[in-house]
Amino acid sequence: MKVVLQRVSEASVTVNEEVVGKIGSGLMLLVGITHEDTVEDVQYLTDKIVNLRIFEDDEGKLNLSLLDVGGQILSISQFTLYGDCRKGRRPNFMGAAKPDVAEPLYEAFNEQLRQKGVQVETGIFGAMMDVQLINHGPVTLIIDSRQN
Template identity: 65%
Template sequence: MKIVVQRCKRAKVDVSGETIGSIGQGLLLLVGITHEDCEKDAAYLADKIAGLRIFEDEDGKMNLSVADIGGAILSVSQFTLYGDCRKGKRPSFTTAAKPEIAEPLYEKFNDLLRQKGLVVETGQFGADMDVDFTNWGPVTLILDHPFQ
């Protein structure tokens, strides 16, 4: 799994002009899944993200998690994170998991975050989505598991 984590002041996702997921301050997650990923990978990353201390405390240090600030998560599936651009000019997506593998694992990942007490909004798996957000900082991190 590969996840782009963006600290945000607000984020929303629209499908066909309708907002289907929206949060205030928190984390926007772009979630990519490859065919080798399993529930163990999802559990590791859910735990890592839930405890990730990337929000500033009263001293201006990144010491607080999304739960500590009362924030939420907007999780958006993003198969293009596994786009391989090394050959030619057109990306290959052969390492991205097929929908029948990726969708249940994506849903499991989101459920694991919810089980940690986090508010999780989502996009629509496989849909053409418009994602709008304000990156806060900006702070953007890329998490991989297994580590690559």
């Protein structure tokens, strides 16, 4: 699994001109799933994400986690994270898991985040979505469960 994590002061996702998910301060996650991903990848990433110290303390240092600051998460499924652009001019998405594999893992990912005490908003799996965010910092990280 790959996650592009952005620290935000706010974020929202719209489907068919309707806001389906919206958060204040926290993290906006683009979540990509590949064929080999398992529940172990979900567990690794959810633990890593909620405990990453990427929020400022009183001295302005990145010492606090999402759990420490009571932040929220906007989680967006993003198969294009597994786009391969090495050949030609059109990305190849063969590395992305098919929806019947990806959707249950994506749902498990979001549920595990909730079980850790985080409010999680989502888009709609497989839908065309418009995502808006204010990247605070900016802080943007890429976390890959295969590179842990």
